[in-house]
Amino acid sequence: MTGIDVETAPAPAPVHPAFVNDQAARWLGVEVVRAEFGDVVIRMTIRDEMLNGFGMAQGGMIFAFADVAFALACNDPHGDGSTLTVASGVDINFLNPGFAGRQLTATARLIGQSGRSGLFDIQVTQETAGGEATVLAEARGRSRTIPTPVAPRTAE
Numbered sequence: 084m085t086g087i088d089v090e091t092a093p094a095p096a097p098v099h100p101a102f103v104n105d106q107a108a109r110w111l112g113v114e115v116v117r118a119e120f121g122d123v124v125i126r127m128t129i130r131d132e133m134l135n136g137f138g139m140a141q142g143g144m145i146f147a148f149a150d151v152a153f154a155l156a157c158n159d160p161h162g163d164g165s166t167l168t169v170a171s172g173v174d175i176n177f178l179n180p181g182f183a184g185r186q187l188t189a190t191a192r193l194i195g196q197s198g199r200s201g202l203f204d205i206q207v208t209q210e211t212a213g214g215e216a217t218v219l220a221e222a223r224g225r226s227r228t229i230p231t232p233v234a235p236r237t238a239e
Contacts, residue, residue: 099158101167108151111144120159121193121203123152128186129209140181145220149175149189149205153224156191156203168201168228175222179209186210187219194223201226 098118102108116124125148133144150173157168181187187209194202205222 098155099160099162100164101158102155105151105154107147111148111151113148113151115155116188118155118160120161121156123156123189123191125152125155125189126186129181129183131183134183138182140183140219142177145177145181145187145207146173146175146222148187149173149191149207149220149222150224152189152191153203153205153222153226156193156205157201157224157226165231166228167231168226171200171225171227173205173222173224175220177220179217179219181209181219188216191224199228201228 098115102115102118105113112127112130114126116126118125127148129140129144133140135141150170153170153173154168157170187207189205189207191203191205194204196202203224203226205220205224206218207220207222208216209219211217
């Protein structure tokens with residue numbers, strides 16, 4: 084014992100192995116805050132290259148961010164890898180604009196599940212200059228669990 088009190092940070096929450104290789108989430112700059120099956124919180128900051136011609140976050144960027152939260156919420160990080168859960172459909176409503184430099188938070192949660200189908204709610208908020216959160220978008224996602232596909236072989 085050295086007598087030095089070393090504070091250790093808790094281990095990061097496990098995420099589905101597919102997230103580790105998710106190039107889109109990496110490009111978006113997604114940070115995983117919490118990722119358990121059916122309960123996910125992620126963050127990202129809007130960058131200039133995510134803006135449309137009006138100087139607001141392009142809707143596709145907001146949707147892509149919400150979709151990452153949805154995917155993480157659908158897939159159990161403790162699963163055996165024999166199945167994966169994908170979106171079968173998502174409805175999104177944009178309520179307020181997002182702006183460069185602002186931090187977004189997406190929260191996704193499981194509403195219900197029956198067999199291989201699930202229903203999830205996703206909310207995207209933006210931190211304002213005053214530190215308050217404004218809702219940018221609300222989405223409802225429908226999921227379907229399928230056998231993990233095997234990539235087709237390419238002819239050599």
